[in-house]
Amino acid sequence: MASLVGKWWRYRGTRVITCPENHQPAAVRVALFSGDPRTTLKTCSRWPEKEGCDQACVAELEQSPEKCLVQAIASDWYTGKRCIYCQELIGDIVWHERPPALRAEDGSMREWKDVAPQDLPVLLATHQPVCWRCFVAESFRIQHPEWVIERPRGAEGHETLQPSAAVY
Secondary structure, three states: OHHHHHHHHHHOOOEEEEOOOOOOEEEEEEOOOOOOOOOOEEEEOOOOOOOOOOOOOHHHHHHOHHHHEHHHHHHHHHOOOEOOOOOOEOOOOOOOOOOOEEEOOOOOEEOHHHOOHHHHHHHHHHOEEEOHHHHHHHHHHHHOHHHOOOOOEOOOOOEOOOOOOOOO
């Protein structure tokens, strides 16, 4: 029983590996409760076309299961990065509450729930980090431009408000 718990803890979650056949990223999940003492795959993003492969990628998983975990890859990428909008450090990520997002060159944004794990290496090379607050604000701005009032920014990036005439 202890070995099953250990295997579950070590291999839980979706992982991104490099497929030995085509040298491209693939998303895999390990068969945790298969009864087989060997580490085998439960799913792979290259299946069903390549199902029945020799699962040579398992060696990469066994060498460093933590480095292949999707959340670990993403968390490492965000470390030390600043939001493209507000310039605040992304900081510690709370994936189940306020996950950061990604911004493409064309200004479109992606939430993590919309990212296919096998696309992760390409997205991290081509997108910029967006904090949760700015993702929410910018998404609202994009979806409801008619409800957004743009105010000119001053030299320091703060809104410049014109004093209203005092009425006495």
